Amino acid sequence: MDGKALAAKVREEVAAEVAEIGDVGLTTVLVGDDPASDVYIRSKHRAATAAGIHADDIRLPADTPEDELLDLLARLNEDDDVDGILVQLPLPSHLDETRAIEAIDPAKDVDGFHPVNAGRLYLGRPTLVPGTPLGIMRLLAEYGIEPRGLHAVVVGRSSIVGKPIAHLLLQANATVTLCHSRTVDLQKHTLDADILVAAAGRVHLIGADMVKSGSTVVDVGMNRTDEGLFGDVDPSAAGVASHMTPVPGGVGPMTVAMLLKNAVHAAKTRRGLQATAAEPPSRGR
Numbered sequence: 001m002d003g004k005a006l007a008a009k010v011r012e013e014v015a016a017e018v019a020e021i022g023d024v025g026l027t028t029v030l031v032g033d034d035p036a037s038d039v040y041i042r043s044k045h046r047a048a049t050a051a052g053i054h055a056d057d058i059r060l061p062a063d064t065p066e067d068e069l070l071d072l073l074a075r076l077n078e079d080d081d082v083d084g085i086l087v088q089l090p091l092p093s094h095l096d097e098t099r100a101i102e103a104i105d106p107a108k109d110v111d112g113f114h115p116v117n118a119g120r121l122y123l124g125r126p127t128l129v130p131g132t133p134l135g136i137m138r139l140l141a142e143y144g145i146e147p148r149g150l151h152a153v154v155v156g157r158s159s160i161v162g163k164p165i166a167h168l169l170l171q172a173n174a175t176v177t178l179c180h181s182r183t184v185d186l187q188k189h190t191l192d193a194d195i196l197v198a199a200a201g202r203v204h205l206i207g208a209d210m211v212k213s214g215s216t217v218v219d220v221g222m223n224r225t226d227e228g229l230f231g232d233v234d235p236s237a238a239g240v241a242s243h244m245t246p247v248p249g250g251v252g253p254m255t256v257a258m259l260l261k262n263a264v265h266a267a268k269t270r271r272g273l274q275a276t277a278a279e280p281p282s283r284g285r
Contacts, residue, residue, distance in 0.1 A: 001218075001245045003135070006142050007253035011051050014260045017268075018052040024267040026055045026084040026110065027076055031069065031095065032062035037088045044086070047256050053263055056082075062092050069095060070103050077105040083267035084110035086259070107270060110262040118159065121167050127269070128262050133165040135254025136197060136218050137172070143243055145195065145216050147174035153189050155179045155206065155232070156199030161220055165197055186210070196241075198232035208236040217244040220251050 018024050026048050030041050041057065048055040060069065076082050085108045091097050101109075106116035112130040120127050140147065152174040156162035162178065170176045179189050181200065190196055190210040198206050199220035211217060211233075221232030231247030238244045245251055 001139050001143055001216075001243050001250060003139060003245055003250040003252065003254045006139060007135075007257040010138065010254070010257035011047060011260060014051040014053075014257070014264055017264045021264070021267060021271065021273065023081075024053045024084075024263055025082045026053050026086070026263045027058060027079075027082050028055065028086045028088060029058045029060065029069070029072065029076075030088045031060045031064050032092050034090070037090075041088055044256055044259060048260060048263070051260050053260060054081075064092075064095075066095050066099065069100060073100065073103040077103075077108065082108065083270055084108050084263040086110055108266055110259055110266055112164070112262065113160070118164070121164055124167075124171055126168070126171075128266065129168070130160050130164050131255040131258035131262065132161045132199075132220060132251060133168050134258040134261065135251055136165055136220075137168050138258065139218065139245065139251070139254060140195070140216070143216075145243065147172040147195060149173065149175075150194035151175050151177070151192055152195040152197065153177045153179060153193035154197045154199065155183075155186065155190065156197075156201065156220070158199065161199040162197075165199070169195070169197075196233075200232050202232055203230045204232070204234040206233045206237065208234055208240050211237045211240045213240055214242045215240075217241040218251065219245050219247050221247060222252060 028041055030037055045055045045057055076085050085104050087100050101113045104114055106114045109117055109128050112128040117128045121129055147169050152169040154162050154166045157180040166176050166178045177189055179186055187210045191212050193212055193215055195216045197218045203223040217233055217237055219231035219233040223230045229248055
């Protein structure tokens with residue numbers, strides 16, 4: 001499943017939407033000088049600029065007091081030229097990430113991390129949803145994989161990937177099992193998965209012997225080691241699955257592309273051009 005090619009297609013869609021609605025403003029906030037965070041921010045800005053989004057990059061010193069960060073976010077909330085706000089995580093240890101996330105206007109929360117947006121997803125009324133789960137759903141749709149009636153197993157229970165993708169798959173009428181680091185006999189569950197989403201953050205946690213023949217495997221893992229970048233699924237599983245995302249080049253590019261989609265969604269919503277970011281979920285029981 002070629003996430004890089006699909007991400008390019010999504011970015012073209014974003015550029016067309018931006019041209020239609022006019023200026024879209026995205027502001028990112030990076031506190032400190034973490035090298036990995038700098039790389040992520042630069043990639044997001046390149047993609048945003050290429051799509052015609054006006055992106056501002058605010059950099060703060062690592063010792064920035066929490067009150068100063070919160071005051072900045074309050075000003076961005078009130079700035080009508082800013083449609084989307086993204087605080088790059090992780091923050092320095094003296095800053096409370098929860099307070100920072102909750103300080104962002106939910107209507108401008110393009111990461112989809114605010115409790116209001118998480119609650120809307122839980123209730124089946126998604127608005128701004130984290131980019132990685134959105135990217136996974138778009139990949140499934142692109143390759144004609146309909147979750148309805150299938151057994152989806154998600155390995156990992158983070159609020160950024162595991163929990164939101166479980167809700168999206170459930171709303172797409174899949175039967176969902178959510179596994180995690182304390183799950184007993186993980187292989188028993190993964191072997192029963194028609195759709196397997198691996199998002200545990202452990203190198204090659206899932207081997208080929210843990211994958212159901214003909215299944216779809218989405219590897220969210222981005223594990224950096226001295227030997228390179230590896231996913232949560234051993235590459236040999238590609239010989240068992242019918243579809244599988246590579247690492248790199250799978251979910252990663254889609255995360256950035258769907259972030260841009262969220263920025264456009266936020267801009268449209270603020271202009272009264274649309275109400276929801278996703279297809280209305282099934283109301284089935």
